[in-house]
Amino acid sequence: MRIRRERIAIPSLTKRLEGYRILHISDIHFNQSVRKNKLLWEELHGNEADLILITGDFITHDRYIESLCQYLEGSKAEDGIYGILGNHDYYYRTLWQHFRHSFLGRDYFPNDWKKLVSYLNGLGITMLVNQHVSVTSSKGAEIYIEGTDDPVLGNPAIADTTPDYQSSELRILMSHSPDILYSDEIRKKKFDLLLSGHTHGGQIRIPGIGALLTGTEHASRKEAYGMYKTMTGLNVNVSAGIGYSLLPIRINCPAEIIKIELASAHS
Numbered sequence: 001m002r003i004r005r006e007r008i009a010i011p012s013l014t015k016r017l018e019g020y021r022i023l024h025i026s027d028i029h030f031n032q033s034v035r036k037n038k039l040l041w042e043e044l045h046g047n048e049a050d051l052i053l054i055t056g057d058f059i060t061h062d063r064y065i066e067s068l069c070q071y072l073e074g075s076k077a078e079d080g081i082y083g084i085l086g087n088h089d090y091y092y093r094t095l096w097q098h099f100r101h102s103f104l105g106r107d108y109f110p111n112d113w114k115k116l117v118s119y120l121n122g123l124g125i126t127m128l129v130n131q132h133v134s135v136t137s138s139k140g141a142e143i144y145i146e147g148t149d150d151p152v153l154g155n156p157a158i159a160d161t162t163p164d165y166q167s168s169e170l171r172i173l174m175s176h177s178p179d180i181l182y183s184d185e186i187r188k189k190k191f192d193l194l195l196s197g198h199t200h201g202g203q204i205r206i207p208g209i210g211a212l213l214t215g216t217e218h219a220s221r222k223e224a225y226g227m228y229k230t231m232t233g234l235n236v237n238v239s240a241g242i243g244y245s246l247l248p249i250r251i252n253c254p255a256e257i258i259k260i261e262l263a264s265a266h267s
């Protein structure tokens, strides 16, 4: 696994958010192999980030909820930890499950996502499912964080403008898939940063081409991975994630966590 470092220039950034550190983690897909990912747990427990944001697919199978929570326990960030749900949090979808679904017409097995949300909230990881919060940073900055339901299997919605959104100095949206970029919902507000995952960066990336498969319905290959700016000026980061959902293969696409630092200007 690698640590990808990104610096985002937000010209309107207030002084007290200069150098603000966000740890973006996605698609943990907790299992016996992720359990051994020392760097992931060190970063979560290291208390180095101001904010930790986790963009869905905590699990593949709900039998790992308790075990996942044992490892997440003790995760720390000065201004809190927030999460959203991904499609795999709702349904158990392995390669075998896809085969059963596609060729035998069987339904996917549902995961106990309500238990997952309850356990994560209990650990102090605030789950935002079509919900938003206002966070006052340790330096007194007002940060608005909104999380949508999963765009793949859920019903993503973005709230109407509220006074806390209007008075905030930084506006962050979390949505599991970058497909949210193509929803009418996203036009409701002007966010500074969108964090997504879901695509796993394609898991197999060909130099000069990119991901072979993105798992997105609308987002293009370029929009399915990495840090970029949209035509409307929205900063987007799509993570390659931590674990696997279908094939346990990664080529030119390492698992990653992303350390984002905010700045008012490029340097």
Ligand SMILES: [Fe+2]
Pocket (backbone or CB within 6 Å): 027, 029, 057, 086, 088, 198, 199, 200, 241, 244, 245
């Ligand atoms: Fe995933």
